[in-house]
Amino acid sequence: xxxxxxxxxxxxxxxxxxxxxxxxxxxxxxxxxxxxxxxxxxxxxxxxxxxxxxxxxxxxxxxxxxxxxxxxxxxxxxxxxxxxxxxxxxxxxxxxxxxxxxxxxxxxxxxxxxxxxxxxxxxxxxxxxxxxxxxxxxxxxxxxxxxxxxxxxxxxxxxxxxxxxxxxxxxxxxxxxxxxxxxxxxxxxxxxxxxxxxxxxxxxxxxxxxxxxxxxxxxxxxxxxxxxxxxxxxxxxxxxxxxxxxxxxxxxxxxxxxxxxxxxxxxxxxxxxxxxxxxx
Amino acid sequence: xxxxxxxxxxxxxxxxxxxxxxxxxxxxxxxxxxxxxxxxxxxxxxxxxxxxxxxxxxxxxxxxxxxxxxxxxxxxxxxxxxxxxxxxxxxxxxxxxxxxxxxxxxxxxxxxxxxxxxxxxxxxxxxxxxxxxxxxxxxxxxxxxxxxxxxxxxxxxxxxxxxxxxxxxxxxxxxxxxxxxxxxxxxxxxxxxxxxxxxxxxxxxxxxxxxxxxxxxxxxxxxxxxxxxxxxxxxxxxxxxxxxxxxxxxxxxxxxxxxxxxxxxxxxxxxxxxxxxx
Numbered sequence: 001x002x003x004x005x006x007x008x009x010x011x012x013x014x015x016x017x018x019x020x021x022x023x024x025x026x027x028x029x030x031x032x033x034x035x036x037x038x039x040x041x042x043x044x045x046x047x048x049x050x051x052x053x054x055x056x057x058x059x060x061x062x063x064x065x066x067x068x069x070x071x072x073x074x075x076x077x078x079x080x081x082x083x084x085x086x087x088x089x090x091x092x093x094x095x096x097x098x099x100x101x102x103x104x105x106x107x108x109x110x111x112x113x114x115x116x117x118x119x120x121x122x123x124x125x126x127x128x129x130x131x132x133x134x135x136x137x138x139x140x141x142x143x144x145x146x147x148x149x150x151x152x153x154x155x156x157x158x159x160x161x162x163x164x165x166x167x168x169x170x171x172x173x174x175x176x177x178x179x180x181x182x183x184x185x186x187x188x189x190x191x192x193x194x195x196x197x198x199x200x201x202x203x204x205x206x207x208x209x210x211x212x213x214x215x216x217x218x219x220x221x222x223x224x225x226x227x228x229x230x231x232x233x234x235x236x237x238x239x240x241x242x243x244x245x246x247x248x249x250x251x252x253x254x255x256x257x258x259x260x261x262x263x264x265x266x267x268x269x270x271x272x273x274x275x276x277x278x279x280x
Numbered sequence: 281x282x283x284x285x286x287x288x289x290x291x292x293x294x295x296x297x298x299x300x301x302x303x304x305x306x307x308x309x310x311x312x313x314x315x316x317x318x319x320x321x322x323x324x325x326x327x328x329x330x331x332x333x334x335x336x337x338x339x340x341x342x343x344x345x346x347x348x349x350x351x352x353x354x355x356x357x358x359x360x361x362x363x364x365x366x367x368x369x370x371x372x373x374x375x376x377x378x379x380x381x382x383x384x385x386x387x388x389x390x391x392x393x394x395x396x397x398x399x400x401x402x403x404x405x406x407x408x409x410x411x412x413x414x415x416x417x418x419x420x421x422x423x424x425x426x427x428x429x430x431x432x433x434x435x436x437x438x439x440x441x442x443x444x445x446x447x448x449x450x451x452x453x454x455x456x457x458x459x460x461x462x463x464x465x466x467x468x469x470x471x472x473x474x475x476x477x478x479x480x481x482x483x484x485x486x487x488x489x490x491x492x493x494x495x496x497x498x499x500x501x502x503x504x505x506x507x508x509x510x511x512x513x514x515x516x517x518x519x520x521x522x523x524x525x526x527x528x529x530x531x532x533x534x535x536x537x538x539x540x541x542x543x544x545x546x547x548x549x550x551x552x553x554x555x556x557x558x
Contacts, residue, residue, distance in 0.1 A: 019462060020376055027372040028384070030365050034430055035390060038402035041412070045405050088308050095301040103308065105545070109316055112537040114491025116511040117530040120518055121319030124326055124527065131322055155315050210392070217395030220493035220511070224518060237397045237494070244401065244498060253405075256398045263393035270393070271386040 042260055046253040057254035062231050066239035066255070069147065073222075073235065074215040077154045081211050085162025086204060090196075092163070093170040110159045118156050119224025122149050145227035150235065153221035158214040162207030169203035206273050213266045217259060323534070326527035338528040343504045347513035348532065354421065354509070355489035358428045363482040366436025367474065373437070374444040391433045396494025399430050404499045419501030424509060427495040432488050436481030443477040476551025483544040487537045 046054060057063060091097075092104055110118075125131050126143035136143055143149045177199070181191040197204075219237040226233040230242055236255050243251035327335055338344060373385050391399065403426055407417040417423040447470065455465045493511040500507040502516070510533055517526035 016462065023368055024372050024376050024378060026365070027369040031369065031384065031387065031433075034426070034433060035387060038399075038406045038430070039390065039394070041405040042398070042402045084308070084311050087304070091301070091304045091308060095298070095304065097297045097301050097305055103305070106312060106317075108541065109320070109538075112487055112491075112534070112541045113320070114493060114511045114514070114530075114533055114537075116493045116514045116518075117323065117491070117533060118319070120514060120523065120526050120530055121323045123518065124322035124523060125319050127523070129523070152315065156319070159312075159315060213393045217393070217398070219395060219397040220515075223494075224515065237395045240395075240397050240401060241498065252401060256401050259395045259398045260402075263390060263395070263398070266393040267386055267389050270389050271382075 039260060042253060042256050046250070046257045049250065053250045054254050054257075057248075057251045058258075060251070062234065063236075063239060063251070063255060065231055066234045066236045067258070069150075069233070070216055070235040070237075073147065073151050073154050074212055076151050077158060077215045078208060078211050080155060081158055082162050082204065082208055084159070085207055085211075086166055086200070088163045089166035089170055092167055094175065107160050107163050110156055113156075115153075115157060115218065115220025116224060118153055118221035122152055122156075122221075122225050126152075144225055145229065145233060147233065149225035150222045150233065153225050154215050154218050157218050157221055158211045161210040161214065162204065165207035165210070166200055166203045169200045173199045202273060206270065209266055209269050209273070213263065216262060320534070323527050323530050326524055327531040330524055330528055334524075335528040335531070338525045339532055343508070344510075344513055344525075344529055346505045347508045347510045348529070350421070350424070350508070351490050351510040351533075352536075354425055354428060355486050357425065358432055358489045359482040359486040361429060362432055362436045362485045363478050366433070366481060366485075367440050367478055370437045370440035370444055374441060388434050388437050391431050396431060396492070397498070400427055400495040400498040403427055403430060403495070408499070418499055419503060419507055421507055423499040424496055424507055427499055428489040428492055431492055431495050432485035435484040435488065436478060439477045439481035439484070440474055443474055447473055476547055479547050480544050480551070483540050483547070487540045490537060491533060 088107065092100065092107075113121075123130060123144055126136060126149055127133055128137070128144075130144075132143075143152075177195050178191050181195045182188075186194070217237060218235075219241070222235055223238050223241070226235070226238055228234065228238055228242060230239075234242060236259055240252050240255045240259070243249075243255065330338070339348065369388070373381065373388075394402075403423070404418060405411065406413070407415055407423065407426060409416050409418055417426060452465050452469055455469050456462070460468070491511055492509075493515065496509055497512060497515075500509070500512070502508050502512045508516075510529060514526045514529050514533070517523070517529065
């Protein structure tokens, strides 16, 4: 331990007290101004005029429909991306094939695409002048400005999460246990269900949480393909923007509050799932 | 026993690829194509149909160029701020102790969980016209910057934190017992090991910032030439029915963020090699 060092802002281990305090102050002040105060402000603004307007906004049919649509989209997206994610992670970790690192890069592509570009890309495939536009119109199938395109957009933006969380866990657990199960006569499905799945459960759950958070909260991509038809193709996030543009601040804040509470629950879940990284 | 036979990956690499593996790869590629690759190909196709000259005309039209420049500069600034502040926050979370630290640590993930449109609204509530501090950033470039800083907060913190945890105190202590001052220890001993993590976190924030839409749309006012960023410009082009122009600008954005991610893959490889040498 170094003692008597008086260098200010020395970030060394056991660095000077002044240095440590000033770094702590910088970090906490930044977090307060950028993160904590804004989120606290939503809680305050929502209940500024009492409980009555909030309850009214909450039980508004438009809000309820937006909530229903948000949950519906998440309920389709999350299972699909979870099954895909586990399957793809197993393939990437346990099988050998040419082009594997290329596939691994492809999986990450959705993280590099702006939500607006995701929306645009779906319009260019399923829209009126898109690749499949003519075919869809002839058969009377509506994709753009209807929930199917919103589901497609949500699957797109949340695709990598489960894969990314499960791959490292699979790499860590190795294959010995699976081989043992196989030697003892278990079928591949039995091995997967009884041996592999329990071992990767934490990674899968973490991926599912991230996917759910993104699915409930996506705005840009969904907003473009939805056409923002109030009461029909509004999700909660689109509803927040629509209420704001209509100068209904209580409505905007109330829906925001619902989403913020969900986000806080999700953060709590994430923290409980990885106690070892919780800063000791 | 693991040692009784060579490790499986080597075995597999020498044998031919199993048929069930091809089936699996086919299924994965099918899903990926329907959801991601075909739509992105449609963007590239529509842009390519315009031809390079027309793409250049779209991108260099005054308002689009202004939006693209604003996006590039603010994203670079956001990445730089995150590199510094994110490292400080990670440092405080790993090396410092204070009451409520685990709550602060948990809150770092909030920007990933909070919908972007809600983030924008919260910032507007605090830094908007009726904010409690009397600071009104609404419809300024500073507002764009604050929104981008909010959504990209976790990247550097979360990439530096684990590296900092693994870093051995002994080396730092040896350096300081040899007479190095705190700042010298940080610059010569700690920073080199953190650098790959800082760069990759900053790169991810840049890639995220350049495509960000939801958090910016309410607070920036989307004023052309002043606060309109490239993704908002794409949105405006789509709304006005100019999907070819939107596709042209989208391709430029895609190329930038793919370039950054590819660069990051190299940085990660470099960081991993550093690990093995140690």
